[in-house]
Each structure stands twice: as structure tokens, then as C-alpha cells.
Amino acid sequence: MIRLKVDNIDTAVEEGQTILDAAMKAGISIPTLCHMDGVEHYSSCMVCMVRDRNKDAYIPSCTALAQEGMDVDASGADVLELRKKALELLFSEHRAECEAPCRVVCPAGYNIPLMNRLLAAGKFREATELVISELDSPEIRCLTCPGYCENACRRKKVDKPISIRKMKILISENLDSFGAYDHEIPLSEYIDPRKRFSSRIGKLSDDELRQWLKECVREGRRFDSFEDFGSAGEEAMSCMHCDCRAAEDCRLRELAQAxxxxxxxxxVVNATITKKINKNTGLIFENAKCIKCGLCVRVCEDSIDEPALCFIHRGFVSIISEPLTEEFDNILKTQTDKVISVCPTGALAKFNTNE
Ligand code: SF4
Ligand code: SF4
Ligand code: SF4
Ligand code: FES
Known part of the structure; x- marks a missing residue:
């Protein structure tokens, strides 16, 4: 066994194990992006840096092997600062558009792109549930809002903005037709709005809350209207889904927030905003969100039966791509979900994956 200290905690690991393994054993958490257990080490992101106190050297804990007598600093101010710098470097080449402009400017922060995806997919009940889960005021805010979202809508540059307010109002007027307030449906199926509300709403019982929700969305003035959900769904198909498909599940974003x-x-980001879509599997690749961690390449390295992703070009201009001899449509026929699950960002996702 190799004995060492991590943050002054004595620990021991087998020969060949890393400092990251030793830290985990000592109960110390170190962030990682390009590392995955069981996958060959690569050390590209550097967010796992620690300091070897004996040598006064900074090293990536996911690759550096634990050595006898090591004294590792995994949480000092200089170590945390270095990790932050590593993150800053990743973001300097990352087109970080986590949220769509319509949602960013909405005073209530409603998840408009997701509502559009649900409507476009004909999932009207789910769209209704989403609206209920996001209610944060006595009436749906769209009734009195001047429409900041539509003003910010990117679709405007192509033809005209999506009629977001009309959709919201249509949904709010049809809550009963989906049984949204049936007592058989437990309130816990929705995100409980009381957690986000002021003390008055926070004190309501389940029944009072249902009644309050029912009343609040029916008050107020109506602008225009769609005839039915079908026409709203048709319009929703024009939404360009400007949000990141990994917005709710991105390790890079989580680390940046932390x-x-x-x-x-x-x-200035040099990477283009182009998206590649595999028509056979629904896999989407966005180069501007890739941090070149190489996990998607490494998890498929032993795959000889089907073409997978690889790095092409060299140095700063290297990018993840299909092999030069293959079409993007022909890769990863059976391993699409695997590469999406290991990607720590939204660079790899599936079409309509949020629905
Ligand atoms: S990959 Fe992560 S950080 Fe980048 S835009 Fe998407 S959610 Fe935001
Ligand atoms: S196109 Fe869709 S996601 Fe983009 S800003 Fe407009 S409503 Fe939002
Ligand atoms: S696509 Fe994802 S997994 Fe692959 S290198 Fe880029 S960030 Fe890493
Ligand atoms: S997780 Fe260690 S270098 Fe990326």
C-alpha cells in the first residue's frame, strides 16, 4: 500500500492508483471534467489540480500517481484559484449560451423553449404541467407583460417572433381540460411552487394551493388567442431552440456556478456555431460547446465495428469530428447514448432530448 496525506488526512491506496483515488478515499471531493473511472487518463481540462507540498508543484490529480509520503494540498486558496483559471481558459473558447434569449429576458424566467418543444411534439398535457410548475405570481405574468420574450426572440431575424404570450395564455385557459387540478393527481408531481414563494403562499395547504393556482391563471386580460392546441403546436415548430440542450445537466456549468x-x-470565440445532426440517430454535435476532453473518443476506442468520433487537425485547431472517410450520418449507430452520457457539456446531445 502507498501511504500519503491529502489535506492532512492520512490515507492509503494501492500502487498504481492516483491522487484523485486517494482523495476520494479520504472523503475529499476534487472536481473533474475530462476524467472518468475505467477510461484511459488524458489530462486536458486541469480542473482537478492539487499541490504536492513536498515538491511545491501543481499536478493534475486524475493522472498523477499517489506516492509514498506525499503531502497533498487539495483545497488551499492557491489550488482553488488555479482551478478557476483552468475553467476560465475552457470558457475563453466556449460559446456559453446556456439559456435562450427569450428565457433570459422573461421577468419570470419561464422555460419557453421547453414549452415550445412540448407543444411542437403534441405533448399538451406536459406543456400544461410545465406552466403550472413555473407559476410564481398570483396570475400568469404573460397577461400583463409587454412581451420582452418576443422582442428578444431570435426567430424575429428569420421572419417574425414566436407568439409566446398567446401560447402561454392558451395553456393557462385550458388547465382543467387536462385535469391539471384533479385531486387524483398528487401535487408532488409538479415542482411545488411553495418552495419559491413568499410566506403567504408558502403557508397554504395542498387544497388551498390548488384553488389558488386555479384562480390565479384565470384572472386578467386576454390578448389574442390560438384556436386550439394544434395551431399553437404548429407555430411552436418554428422555434429554433436557442437554449443549450444540456442546460439542466452540464458539469461545466455546474462547476462555473460553484x-x-x-x-x-x-x-471573441473562434469556434463556429454550426451544428451537425445525425439523421439516423438524432445525435447533435456542437463544436462551440466542446471542451476537447476527448471522453467521447476514448469510450469508443475499442469499437471496431462502427465508425465513432475522433480528433482531427492538430494543436489549437484540433476538433472532434467524424472520421475524414465517413459521413456524420453513418457514425455511432449503437453508441450514441454512450457518448452523450459521458460528455460533460452540451456539445453532444440528442434531438428533442428534453421532451
Ligand atoms: S455546454 Fe454547459 S456551459 Fe456550455 S452552454 Fe451548454 S449548459 Fe452552458
Ligand atoms: S426561437 Fe424559440 S428559443 Fe429562440 S428566442 Fe425565440 S422562442 Fe426562444
Ligand atoms: S464532444 Fe463532449 S465528450 Fe467529446 S470532447 Fe467534446 S466535450 Fe468532451
Ligand atoms: S479531470 Fe484531471 S485534467 Fe481533467
Whole structure:
């Protein structure tokens, strides 16, 4: 066994294990992005840096082997600062558009792109449940809002903005037709709005809350209307889904939030915003969101039966791609879900994966 200290905690690991393994054994958490247990080490992101106190050297804990007598600093101020710098470097080349502009400007932060995806897929009940889960005021805010979302809508640049308010109002007027307030449906199926509300709403019982929700969405003035959900769904198909498909499940975003890192709005990102879509599997690849961790390549390395992803070009211009001899439509026929699950960002996703 190799004996060492991590943050002054004595621990021991087998020969050949890493500092990250030793830290985990000592109950110390170190962030990682390009590392995955059982997959060959690569060390590209550097968010797992620690300090070897004996040598006064900074090393990536996911790759550096534990050595006898090591004294590792895994949470000192300088170590945390270095990890933050590593994250900043990743973000300097990352087109970080986690949320769609319509949602960013909405005073209530309603998840408009998801509502559009649900409507476009004919999932009207789910769209209704989403609206209920997001209610945060005595009436649906769209009734009195001047429509910031539509003003910010990117579709405007193509033809005209999506009629977001009309859709919201249509949904709010049809809550009963989906049994949204039936007592058989437990309230816990929805995100409980009381957690986000002021003390008055927070004190309501389940029944009172249902009644309150029922009343609040029916008050107010109506603008225009769609004839039915079908026409709303048709319009929703024009939505360009400007949000990131990994917005709710992105390790890079989580780390940035945990370290208080803010993306610089004025940066210049060279990576193009193009998306590749595999028509056979629904796999989407967005190069501008890839941090080149190589996990998607490494998890398929022993795959000889089907073409997978690989790096092409060299140095700063290297990117993840299908092999030069293959079409994107022909890759990863059986391993699409695997590469999506290991990707720590939204660079790899599936079409309509949020529905
Ligand atoms: S990959 Fe993560 S950080 Fe980047 S835009 Fe998507 S959610 Fe945001
Ligand atoms: S196109 Fe869709 S996701 Fe993009 S801003 Fe408009 S409503 Fe939002
Ligand atoms: S696509 Fe995802 S998994 Fe593959 S290199 Fe880029 S960030 Fe890593
Ligand atoms: S997790 Fe260690 S270098 Fe990326």
C-alpha cells in the first residue's frame, strides 16, 4: 500500500492508483471534467489540480500517481484559484449560451423553449404541467407583460417572433381540460411552487394551493388567442431552440456556478456555431460547446465495428469530428447514448432530448 496525506488526512491506496483515488478515499471531493473511472487518463481540462507540498508543484490529480509520503494540498486558496483559471481558459473558447434569449429576458424566467418543444411534439398535457410548475405570481405574468420574450426572440431575424404570450395564455385557459387540478393527481408531481414563494403562499395547504393556482391563471386580460392546441403546436415548430440542450445537466456549468465564474460577454470565440445532426440517430454535435476532453473518443476506442468520433487537425485547431472517410450520418449507430452520457457539456446531445 502507498501511504500519503491529502489535506492532512492520512490515507492509503494501492500502487498504481492516483491522487484523485486517494482523495476520494479520504472523503475529499476534487472536481473533474475530462476524467472518468475505467477510461484511459488524458489530462486536458486541469480542473482537478492539487499541490504536492513536498515538491511545491501543481499536478493534475486524475493522472498523477499517489506516492509514498506525499503531502497533498487539495483545497488551499492557491489550488482553488488555479482551478478557476483552468475553467476560465475552457470558457475563453466556449460559446456559453446556456439559456435562450427569450428565457433570459422573461421577468419570470419561464422555460419557453421547453414549452415550445412540448407543444411542437403534441405533448399538451406536459406543456400544461410545465406552466403550472413555473407559476410564481398570483396570475400568469404573460397577461400583463409587454412581451420582452418576443422582442428578444431570435426567430424575429428569420421572419417574425414566436407568439409566446398567446401560447402561454392558451395553456393557462385550458388547465382543467387536462385535469391539471384533479385531486387524483398528487401535487408532488409538479415542482411545488411553495418552495419559491413568499410566506403567504408558502403557508397554504395542498387544497388551498390548488384553488389558488386555479384562480390565479384565470384572472386578467386576454390578448389574442390560438384556436386550439394544434395551431399553437404548429407555430411552436418554428422555434429554433436557442437554449443549450444540456442546460439542466452540464458539469461545466455546474462547476462555473460553484466557483462563481461569470462568462465574459465580450469575448471573441473562434469556434463556429454550426451544428451537425445525425439523421439516423438524432445525435447533435456542437463544436462551440466542446471542451476537447476527448471522453467521447476514448469510450469508443475499442469499437471496431462502427465508425465513432475522433480528433482531427492538430494543436489549437484540433476538433472532434467524424472520421475524414465517413459521413456524420453513418457514425455511432449503437453508441450514441454512450457518448452523450459521458460528455460533460452540451456539445453532444440528442434531438428533442428534453421532451
Ligand atoms: S455546454 Fe454547459 S456551459 Fe456550455 S452552454 Fe451548454 S449548459 Fe452552458
Ligand atoms: S426561437 Fe424559440 S428559443 Fe429562440 S428566442 Fe425565440 S422562442 Fe426562444
Ligand atoms: S464532444 Fe463532449 S465528450 Fe467529446 S470532447 Fe467534446 S466535450 Fe468532451
Ligand atoms: S479531470 Fe484531471 S485534467 Fe481533467
Amino acid at each position: 466557483t462563481g465564474l461569470k462568462d465574459k460577454g465580450s469575448k
